[in-house]
Amino acid sequence: MGELLGLDIQATFLTLLNMVVTVINLMGVTVVLWGFVVAAIGFIRLKLHHHTTLFFLKEANKIRAILGIYILFGLEFMIAADIIHTFIKPTQEDLIVLGTIVAIRTVISYFLGREVDDARRDQDFENKQKTSG
Secondary structure: OHHHHHHHHHHHHHHHHHHHHHHHHHHHHHHHHHHHHHHHHHHHHHHHOOOOHHHHHHHHHHHHHHHHHHHHHHHHHHHHHHHHHHHHOOOHHHHHHHHHHHHHHHHHHHHHHHHHHHHHHHHHHHHHHHHHO
């Protein structure tokens, strides 16, 4: 009876963890989709107004940086979900897949992070120019 109860608790716990993984993945996807919506609206607004090419490029870079931030944040959720999922059933194949996914997402996050930082530096430089001149 005790052994049966233990298996039932373990099955319930695994089911609960799978649900948590699904929720975390959905949160990550939602963040990325919301970032896309925000960036798309910003881009459409930018295109509707006729600006100089230089102004358009600066504003488009800001929009790209905003989208990049949302993508980075969403990827962090998805990585966390992958890690939790691997703890649920850690076969060698799952560990290899997790390692590959984390490596790919880490590389993507690194380059997106650099782009966001570059956009912030450009914005800071532009703000300093406005205040000094």
